[in-house]
Amino acid sequence: MESSINGIERLSPFVRTVKISETQYLVGEWVDYDHVFTYIEQGEAEIILDGIQYEIKAGDAILIPPMKLHFIRSTSDEPLIQYIFHFDLFHWDDQSQWHETGVYKGQSIKIKPEEEILSTLYPISHIHPAHRLELYKRFHLLWQEFVNKRPYHRIFMKSLALELLIHFLRNQHASQEGKGTKTKGWASIEKAILYIQQQFSDPQLNLEQISRHAGLSTNHVSHLFKEQLGITVYKYLTYVRMEEAKRRLLENDLSITQISEKVGFTTIHAFSRTFKTIVGLTASQFIEAHSNTVDNWVKPFSEED
Numbered sequence: 001m002e003s004s005i006n007g008i009e010r011l012s013p014f015v016r017t018v019k020i021s022e023t024q025y026l027v028g029e030w031v032d033y034d035h036v037f038t039y040i041e042q043g044e045a046e047i048i049l050d051g052i053q054y055e056i057k058a059g060d061a062i063l064i065p066p067m068k069l070h071f072i073r074s075t076s077d078e079p080l081i082q083y084i085f086h087f088d089l090f091h092w093d094d095q096s097q098w099h100e101t102g103v104y105k106g107q108s109i110k111i112k113p114e115e116e117i118l119s120t121l122y123p124i125s126h127i128h129p130a131h132r133l134e135l136y137k138r139f140h141l142l143w144q145e146f147v148n149k150r151p152y153h154r155i156f157m158k159s160l161a162l163e164l165l166i167h168f169l170r171n172q173h174a175s176q177e178g179k180g181t182k183t184k185g186w187a188s189i190e191k192a193i194l195y196i197q198q199q200f201s202d203p204q205l206n207l208e209q210i211s212r213h214a215g216l217s218t219n220h221v222s223h224l225f226k227e228q229l230g231i232t233v234y235k236y237l238t239y240v241r242m243e244e245a246k247r248r249l250l251e252n253d254l255s256i257t258q259i260s261e262k263v264g265f266t267t268i269h270a271f272s273r274t275f276k277t278i279v280g281l282t283a284s285q286f287i288e289a290h291s292n293t294v295d296n297w298v299k300p301f302s303e304e305d
Contacts, residue, residue: 007117013161014091015154016098018146021082023074030072033098033109034086035118036064037164039127039135043080046073048228051186054124059132061125061168065118066111069190073230083139085146087161089115125171138163185224188214192221192233200240203266207233242278245271249287256283 016034030036044057048071049064055075056062064070074080088095092112127135142160145153183189192214199205210233211221225233241263248259260271275283 005117005121007114010090011162011165012090013158013165014088014096015142015146015157015161016086016088018085018143018157020143021084022079031067031069032064032086033066033111034088034095035066035115036062037085037087037161037168038062038064039083039139039164041081041083041136043074043078044076045080046075047071048183048186049123051183051190053183053228056124059127059129061127061135061164061171063118063121063123063125063165063168066115067109069193071229083143085139085142085161085164089117121169122172125168127167127171131167131171135164135167138167183228185216185220185228188216188221189224189228191215192225193236196233196237196240200237200244201262201264203264205237205264210237238274238278241265242275245275245283246279246286249283252287259283 039061040056040058042058044055047054047056047062049068054062090112138160142157142164145157145160150156192210195210195213196205199209207218207221211218214221216224222233225231225236229236231239245259245263248254248262249256254262256271257268260268263271265271265274272283275281275286279286281289
């Protein structure tokens, strides 16, 4: 394994953010410009990456390369607890100044060639039970350093990130025994997702337009979203609009009314009602509360929504 990855001995991770996420129901998609390491401490979920669906559970670690669209859905009744850190494989002066982790809708970022040396790895590692306690300890040290920012925390975080990556690499062989399965209709789903991300600001955007762009009937698109992603097309469109609204609210350069228009709502009343329902706070409360949290405020959609 080690000899087959050119340049791995030069790894010098730059850790951008560290968090612990606990959600009762999780459905959502992400594109990140950096690497994402996730360890499942509790629960079960499905992840779709490059059109391949993987079943993940407690004890699994996932390594997602930059700019890869991935969709995660919780599949267990107990809360899904994830230990997550975002990182670059190397320190770059320009990227070290970036604080956001997700890519804005429609944004394209060129990946540096050096950041692709782990891109051929199988994305899931089943961590051996004997190693899980050590991984738990190393992650919590990493999280404490990120939060407390003690002297030389950057160097310490680098060493801890390397240790966590070693656990991932050493558990690769056994993990590939259970390969993922090709997601039915993923090419069409991805077309629909990307179109929604590009056109969500259009208040007239509807299922017919989305289906036409994906090259399928409205019934087929609706079936694929519900079967493969666990939510309706409309719920996904609402999710995209709420994510963009959150981002714009925190930039503080537009009024709430202006933001509601930018994300595809024709009236501030409709926007406010939807935002409160999905986020659990009014837009004003969200802005006020943001300084006290680093996690995702959108309440994920359950299959019953």
